[in-house]
Amino acid sequence: MFIKRIEYEKEKIINLDEYPYNIPCLKSLDVLEFHKPVTFLIGENGSGKSTLIEALALSMGMNGEGGTNNFNFATKNTVSPLHQYIKVIKTPNLPQTKFFLRAESFYNFATRLDEIEKDSGGIFGYYGGKSLHEQSHGESFMAVMKNRFGRNGLYILDEPEAALSPTRQMSLLILMKKLIDEGSQFIIATHSPILLAYPEADIYNLEQEFKKCVYEETEYYQLYKLFINDKERILKELLQDYN
Secondary structure (H helix, E strand, O other), X not given: OOEEEEEEOXXXXXXXXXXXXXXXXXXXXXXXXXXXXXXXXXOOOOOOHHHHHHHHHHHOOOOOOOEOOOOOOOOOOOOOHHHHHEEEEEOXXXXXXXXXXXXXXXXXXXXXXXXXXXXXXXXHHHHOOOOHHHOOHHHHHHHHHHHHOOOOEEEEEEOHHHOOOHHHHHHHHHHHHHHHHOOOEEEEEOOOHHHHOOOOOEEEEHHHOOEEXXXXXXXXXXXXXXXXXXXXXXXXXXXXXXX
């Protein structure tokens, strides 16, 4: 464990009615504790998952569009100022490596790698040996995680399932288990019921004021289960107005 908790310093914000401070989940946030090697943040689109994940990564010195604290680029300055008011309380342990991986800006990250390789050469060796643009989205995502993630690392992931097939999501679970056994910590924003199934992880629902919930209580699990078990009825109800 490297991050013990984060504290939201609301008292320093001039106008809490401005974005992103007016996101409902942030109004209820004071302290968020991290007790397990894997912590998931869940919630509907717009609930604030990616905004909070981004702020945490920036607070830990990582680049807002992805990468480590050695990456310093911005295709477009779209990061929110929330990180200025997030105080990270760390454990005495220091990660050997850190990485922020987000599906939304992965193309920009891969392009920056190509630029560095062209200027200096050799960086592809850390990412599987070839340009991430020469691989599919899912292949390049897995190449980063398999080659760049290592023991005693801190890994912040923003909706990784956007790039990964169900099979590759299961491969990610295997990789996570290996890295966690080697002392790593994961903090992940996700919609994936496959990733959420990781054993003994903490799951925080941002739509319910950071309420901690168990896997079977998550909307993702319940909706997927309902659809798979009763597909015909669900489709009939969803599409009846178009017959």
